[in-house]
Amino acid sequence: MFSKVLIANRGEIALRVLRACKELGIATVAVHSTADTDAMHVRLADESVCIGPPQAAESYLNIPSIVAACEITGAEAVHPGYGFLSENARFADILEAHGIAFIGPTADQIRTMGDKIEAKRTAVALGLPVVPGSTDAIRSDKELLRVCEEIGYPVLIKAAAGGGGRGMKIALSAEDVVQAAASARAEAKAAFGNDDVYIERYLATPRHIEIQVLGDGKGDAVALGERDCSLQRRHQKVWEEARSPALDEAQREKIYETCADAMRKMKYRGAGTIEFLYENGEFFFIEMNTRLQVEHPVTEMITGIDLVHAQLAIAAGGSLGIKQDEIRFQGHAIECRINAEHPQTFIPSPGVITHYHPPGGLGVRVDSAAYQGYRIPPHYDSLIGKLIVHGNTRAECLMRLRRALDEFVVDGVQSTLPLFRELIDHPDIANGDYDIHWLEHFLAKDAAA
Template structure:
């Protein structure tokens, strides 16, 4: 076994690998960029080496700098994590040339599976089922369009060297093919340095089911069962679970054996994932990821094995810890990816400081079970801490929330409660959206497919009732406590001598708190009245006795409103009060009439960036006449393309940024004048 390894990655996967190293007594070395100088993974490792600027291209994608860091630190091996250089054959080759063990498959296997077209040819030879499509070398645009026409629409354009939903487009008709091909190739070149594409028949309502495989240098190959990753947005996974619901034993075995055949076909070694697309009882090979997957924890939970430990042992030349016959499934696990993003705005990434971060009670990086051991009901894999900043440079994941239950129903219930316990103040998150999916009828019943979110969009994004009265009561309690005696600190049971600000010689005390519900932008006026020992709150023509108290823990409050008692937590950020109660999150802005209010400028024809990023295409010039919805500028952020469309018909009078420019969130991009 190794004495020291370097982890060529960042975030939660770097922390995750470091945790296994620590358990096994292996020293770990982190690498970090300018933006990550104080990141969690830097402190999770025994040593850390700076490798460059904040952009991934300046640091985590710099092969020579990482090799130098491994040499100078004395690391015997490099673990690539996932993303960045994890599936880069040049990096694996560079490690080999430097005499450093690459904790991953052989270079030839990476090369074979790195090209989706070559992989399809190998799978065809190995008798692994394939989706009808075109995987050829000829990339002539007219030929590609002809192949798509022959396959029949809809078709799926995919970057041959891609992954993670990047460089992927669904084309519904021949007339849309050329534009989709141009966009797909541009994003593929930007993300992978290779604009080659392949075409597949787009299957309607398919499931995305993948099989975890492992191979050693002694010729053994096993599969560690399957995972369902069908719930996706923008072709990227949101929820994953193991085992995949509804598979018969025969189908599960057939998929596992096909995955093993795929691994053998390329002489595979280490951890890999064979991804299948499934309709009914039929399954087809999509691709093989030659690395550890983001969703590997659910497999660890239901098998009881540490897959990172397996990687280290196999890379050190040891045989696989288990044979196929020894591997067993037990229980059910679900993983939810907690992202900083705006679900209602097309899942655009969100940035900002994590001013408050509280996760459910759980165990960080604890495997579900070693054989015969107890299983952790909740596991949290995270690469950030409270106070860290979600930047525009990397993936906006905050944490992976993994739960285990004896049955799928148990796991669902546990996930629902765990999501209710998540509290984030700072960037926008998808917590509420995840809760809605987990509680939705299709997900609960296991009616899964990759179009679930789009098909149920209306229900998943519909306004939902929230405990407004209870949350307002807690917000008022927090405000009263913050202002103390000067504004009305009349806590339940407080001495009358502590409430002098409320005392009046010939009458009671009354004050109206003006709030804005941030989600709906609706004004909410709440009147607080104290008359002697009695307190009331009046809101929307409803008046009820009111008492409140601060909890023993920071940010905890309780209140009674009439006959209703409520407890919760209130986080105050300037004049914004974030209230977490009854499993819901609400936010109110207190309209402090004594302070200056900033006037928000929303001029007609003003077009702003929906997130920080880089301009990669300007599609118009001054004087261009455009219709509503016409594409104007293409931005790249968090490794994804986002097209800015015209909010109304008009004439472009000024373009404020050029290709290559970095823009801030909310920056005006161009000026659109009325026609």
């Protein structure tokens, strides 16, 4: 096992990784911008290094500064968390060149799955079911129209290097597909520096189901169940639960084995998530995230497996420590992302938290780096924390979540807590009857009322 790990991130995920390291007796190094000098992960780390000003490009995305921090402190490995450099193949390559372990998959695996077109080709080769669509980047309007006619309208135009819903447009007919593609290309170019797009059939009412996987990099892999992430706004997840209310045991068993088998063939290393759209009993691969997910705690709650412990062990050359038939799923878990945003408009609300009281009690977990007096900076994402609740059944989980939401106090900034208090009482949520468009329709009705 490593003796010292540098955490190349901030906020709740940096604190989450730090705690796992401390449990394993690993010394920790926090890096931070000048805006995060008083951050909780900086206060609790064994060592800390300031790597730049508030702008992420000059601090948390500054690879030379992070490598220098490793060399100054003697850190043997880097955990990238999620976001920032967590899916940057060049970063993984540079660390390897400096003899520093990257706690994640290989650079080649990140590169393969980071390009959406190459990821789709790889998924097909690995036996994963995919959405019908183009297998290469669309270069001309003529080719665009031909592919759309083949797969049928409506279609979804997606940026090859995209994520988070950027560079993604829907075209309902041939009349608007050329303009939609031009808009997607322009957005992709601005966001990712790459205007390649590809086409997929648009699914009208799918759910978003993702499978958590772990691989040892040597050909062994397991699937740790699914998460339902269908409650989304502008393709950003808001509420995640495990397991999905939409699947039965036969469907679960089949997709688990399909994903685990794919990861064995790939010799995937570390934690990853294979994401699908699910409609009318069918799964369709959309992408793979080669990192820890924001919503990983719900998987930990139903399996009892610490995913960060597993990441650290695998990166240090260890085995998975568990076989597929040894995994047991207990109860139900839900995660709500509590953001410093207006609960209807979602406009960010940076500022000082004047009162902060997280809920507690049996089955309640809060992953947060916030505290009373903490200033939420305007430079990064607006996440205050994640409320994760576990129950023996989904009904018990919802009951416990309602109580925890009522206990949660965040004053001084606006938060999305009122939205979740509203959602918890909606009959569709109680029945698990929702798809990826449900939340936006709900918010539109709320705004019109």
